[in-house]
Amino acid sequence: MRFSPCLLLAGLSTGVHAFYPWELKVETGLLRRFMPWTLLPSTEDDISAKKPLTFDIKKASVRRDTYSIVEANTPTLPNSAPLDQDGMDYSYFAVVQVGSQKEEMWLALDTGSPSSWVFGTSCTDSVCTSHHTWNKSESSSYYSNSSSYSIGYGSGDVKMDLGQDIWSVADMDVTFTFGSAFSVNESFTNYPIDGILGLGRSHADGWTIPSFMDVVASKALLGSNVVGFSLSRAADDPKDGEVNFGTIDTTKFDGNISYTATNQDTWTIPLDDVYVNDQAVNLTGKSATIDTGTTYILIPPADAASLFALIPGSSPSGENYIIPCNSTATLEFEFSGIKYSIQPEDYIGASSTGGCVSTIVGHDSFGNNTWLVGDVFLKNVYTVFDFDNVQVGFGGRLVNSTSVNGTFSSSNTTAAVTEGSTSAATASGSASTTAVATGSASHLSLGVGSSLLMTVLSVLFLRA
Ligand SMILES: *[C@@H]1O[C@H](CO)[C@@H](O)[C@H](O)[C@H]1NC(C)=O
Ligand SMILES: *[C@@H]1O[C@H](CO)[C@@H](O)[C@H](O)[C@H]1NC(C)=O
Ligand SMILES: *[C@@H]1O[C@H](CO)[C@@H](O)[C@H](O)[C@H]1NC(C)=O
Ligand SMILES: *[C@@H]1O[C@H](CO)[C@@H](O)[C@H](O)[C@H]1NC(C)=O
Ligand SMILES: *[C@@H]1O[C@H](CO)[C@@H](O)[C@H](O)[C@H]1NC(C)=O
Ligand SMILES: *[C@@H]1O[C@H](CO)[C@@H](O)[C@H](O)[C@H]1NC(C)=O
Ligand SMILES: *[C@@H]1O[C@H](CO)[C@@H](O)[C@H](O)[C@H]1NC(C)=O
Ligand SMILES: *[C@@H]1O[C@H](CO)[C@@H](O)[C@H](O)[C@H]1NC(C)=O
Ligand SMILES: *[C@@H]1O[C@H](CO)[C@@H](O)[C@H](O)[C@H]1NC(C)=O
Ligand SMILES: *[C@@H]1O[C@H](CO)[C@@H](O)[C@H](O)[C@H]1NC(C)=O
Numbered sequence: 001m002r003f004s005p006c007l008l009l010a011g012l013s014t015g016v017h018a019f020y021p022w023e024l025k026v027e028t029g030l031l032r033r034f035m036p037w038t039l040l041p042s043t044e045d046d047i048s049a050k051k052p053l054t055f056d057i058k059k060a061s062v063r064r065d066t067y068s069i070v071e072a073n074t075p076t077l078p079n080s081a082p083l084d085q086d087g088m089d090y091s092y093f094a095v096v097q098v099g100s101q102k103e104e105m106w107l108a109l110d111t112g113s114p115s116s117w118v119f120g121t122s123c124t125d126s127v128c129t130s131h132h133t134w135n136k137s138e139s140s141s142y143y144s145n146s147s148s149y150s151i152g153y154g155s156g157d158v159k160m161d162l163g164q165d166i167w168s169v170a171d172m173d174v175t176f177t178f179g180s181a182f183s184v185n186e187s188f189t190n191y192p193i194d195g196i197l198g199l200g201r202s203h204a205d206g207w208t209i210p211s212f213m214d215v216v217a218s219k220a221l222l223g224s225n226v227v228g229f230s231l232s233r234a235a236d237d238p239k240d241g242e243v244n245f246g247t248i249d250t251t252k253f254d255g256n257i258s259y260t261a262t263n264q265d266t267w268t269i270p271l272d273d274v275y276v277n278d279q280a281v282n283l284t285g286k287s288a289t290i291d292t293g294t295t296y297i298l299i300p301p302a303d304a305a306s307l308f309a310l311i312p313g314s315s316p317s318g319e320n321y322i323i324p325c326n327s328t329a330t331l332e333f334e335f336s337g338i339k340y341s342i343q344p345e346d347y348i349g350a351s352s353t354g355g356c357v358s359t360i361v362g363h364d365s366f367g368n369n370t371w372l373v374g375d376v377f378l379k380n381v382y383t384v385f386d387f388d389n390v391q392v393g394f395g396g397r398l399v400n401s402t403s404v405n406g407t408f409s410s411s412n413t414t415a416a417v418t419e420g421s422t423s424a425a426t427a428s429g430s431a432s433t434t435a436v437a438t439g440s441a442s443h444l445s446l447g448v449g450s451s452l453l454m455t456v457l458s459v460l461f462l463r464a
Contacts, residue, residue, distance in 0.1 A: 067192035079245040081242070159181065
């Protein structure tokens, strides 16, 4: 998730579109209002009936909540964790043990932002009690920072107390500062996640305190500060997801990892070009923010028009594009001279009037040169976020040692895996500071927005 100026769908049950404005709190404390996010209605009426119940979905009676998830297989590599999902490729999360009581929380692993938080027990609204909540009073290792933050997500605010405690995940015990939410907008009811573990770059999006990976790096918990993601595709094997810290799972990709240096203080890298059926769209000056916390691919409207013009049978509908439900067009994104294909099943969404809605949306999130590239792409590759060398790497993803057509072709054989770096330096880039004091010194307001929530919500209509 990253800042994303959008309106969101507010309701999920009826399929009726209820929009509400997304407001970005900027440094001055002013509120900015953005253009509405328009999404096409699905012609499939009962969204709840579309869950792929053939999968081994854990109906979590062991939990206090009602969410269904698919638990991934336990990885064999050290410092690795299963990357669970909801069975529909909408959201990906891992179990993190929080505090001295080691409460198990399902946290979205989000490379779009460095901020981390959990639902707190002090929140007694149904949105919180329907999730796992964490009681900071029951943790003997909790240290309150006596300050609070408000994060303005696209689907509403999350207000949290800041404090320091231990999080345990992937064989690491990390003591750092995070939020314990005491007020959460009810729209979070729609997601299984009990909070967010931010894996964005240091200080990006206005989060000025040390992030989880900042602490991992400063304590030198890993040989190299890399995080590798293998996002599962439910249609192939929903239990296949995995996240690796400090290591790269060579069984999850084919060939080499090809790296591209970031060009901003986020996980943003230059996008060479995009190809449809081998024909170049001829993009120039574009960058892609690689965001595990975003479900879709959101691209500037002008680029969307150029791209879909090359997909036979496509037509615009607001910010969306209707494409043939049986499209077989090959779609490839090129980074550092390597082209990575996106399976048609990933870019073809739910059926709608006249075809299917594409999961690639013409929406300007961060200006007209930045693409927000989320899980629709990342299911096709194994992705490495390299904090030491400030670069993002991709390899074609393997499922059961079989190619899932992640890498389509390569015009560049110089790629190589970076391993065993001893540098513990964190990638901080240029820090943006949008945290502003609002009155008292003990209350900070942070203008961080979320496209995670927006895309999870919207995709229910696209893919349901
Ligand atoms: C949190 O823990 C404290 C200390 O054990 C307890 O007094 C309190 O009732 C707990 N709160 C909730 C909501 O369970
Ligand atoms: C919170 O308090 C701890 C313990 O004093 C401190 O190490 C940490 O830097 C504080 N965090 C912030 C954001 O002030
Ligand atoms: C949740 O957020 C929406 C959009 O900002 C807002 O309309 C609604 O009032 C919020 N709900 C609460 C309980 O604050
Ligand atoms: C991968 O293996 C799992 C477990 O053996 C199986 O359920 C799944 O269908 C396989 N997926 C593919 C794409 O071969
Ligand atoms: C991987 O990179 C090495 C050189 O770094 C090269 O020799 C090898 O052919 C590459 N393998 C693939 C599958 O691209
Ligand atoms: C991209 O440029 C190439 C070479 O100039 C040209 O052949 C091709 O038609 C262009 N693609 C589009 C979509 O215009
Ligand atoms: C896709 O479906 C349309 C009818 O809906 C049909 O005319 C066309 O031949 C199909 N294309 C492929 C590639 O199957
Ligand atoms: C190959 O990739 C490297 C970086 O990995 C880049 O510097 C180089 O320009 C690329 N070569 C081509 C032909 O794209
Ligand atoms: C790019 O965006 C800026 C501001 O968002 C706008 O003024 C400009 O017209 C856009 N350029 C194009 C080519 O769309
Ligand atoms: C994926 O690769 C297999 C062979 O490895 C091929 O049969 C299949 O057509 C490819 N699918 C796509 C969508 O490229």
